[in-house]
Amino acid sequence: MTVVFVHGFTQSAASWRPVDVLLDQTVDRRFLDVPDGLDFVATASAIGEAGGRATYVGYSMGGRLCLQLALDRPDIVERLVLLSASPGIRGAAERAARREADEEQAQEIERDGVDAFLERWLAQPMFATVPPERAGLADRKQANTVATLTHQLRVLGQGAQPDNWPRLHTLGMPVLLLAGALDVKYVDIAHQMGAQIADAGVDVIVEAGHACHLEQPAAVAHAVTSWLRTR
Numbered sequence: 001m002t003v004v005f006v007h008g009f010t011q012s013a014a015s016w017r018p019v020d021v022l023l024d025q026t027v028d029r030r031f032l033d034v035p036d037g038l039d040f041v042a043t044a045s046a047i048g049e050a051g052g053r054a055t056y057v058g059y060s061m062g063g064r065l066c067l068q069l070a071l072d073r074p075d076i077v078e079r080l081v082l083l084s085a086s087p088g089i090r091g092a093a094e095r096a097a098r099r100e101a102d103e104e105q106a107q108e109i110e111r112d113g114v115d116a117f118l119e120r121w122l123a124q125p126m127f128a129t130v131p132p133e134r135a136g137l138a139d140r141k142q143a144n145t146v147a148t149l150t151h152q153l154r155v156l157g158q159g160a161q162p163d164n165w166p167r168l169h170t171l172g173m174p175v176l177l178l179a180g181a182l183d184v185k186y187v188d189i190a191h192q193m194g195a196q197i198a199d200a201g202v203d204v205i206v207e208a209g210h211a212c213h214l215e216q217p218a219a220v221a222h223a224v225t226s227w228l229r230t231r
Helices: 013-020 040-051 061-072 092-112 114-122 137-143 146-155 165-170 184-194 217-230
Strands: 002-006 028-032 054-059 077-083 175-180 200-205
Touching (some): 002 013, 002 040, 002 061, 013 137, 028 040, 040 054, 061 077, 077 217, 092 146, 114 137, 114 146, 175 217, 184 200, 200 217
Parallel strands (some): 002 028, 002 054, 054 077
């Protein structure tokens, strides 16, 4: 079994290290960096080309891209695990407002630089429960440039993502939806998604927020490994 892991916004493949060391060593795993320079749908397709037929595990932005891949290429996504991920924003006006907010952040990066933005990004309340030693600030600074971050905001953000809520019922592969118990918004999204996917399970990670794989890597590794054994 091959399992492909895809990181979130501002991260790199290295962000999965806390989970990697705790996974069942019989799992053949690959950790991909999100490709640059493509639109949302093409980025998801490129991830599939790089990962091949496999189980895909994605966090946040990476989860949204893995979901797009599963919808567009169900022939190569054997199983799907989404951490703190959304199928998109339902309303056109709400998506437009999100694009505007993401554009403001992109302009802040262009004005202030990568380091200042990343420090502000990780200072948000949604990451308050991430242990500093697992936040990976140094890795994020090394992995990102003004160009990559602004591209991800403008082209891979939720405002640019298609509204995939109406397509969830078409997913035929087994799906595991993970969210941190302290991240009430994404726990609710996970349950809403699970109700629309035929073969879906929801697992809430206790004492974790949005970045549950950094806050409780052992619990996430156990949840993924245990689920894979049954699927």
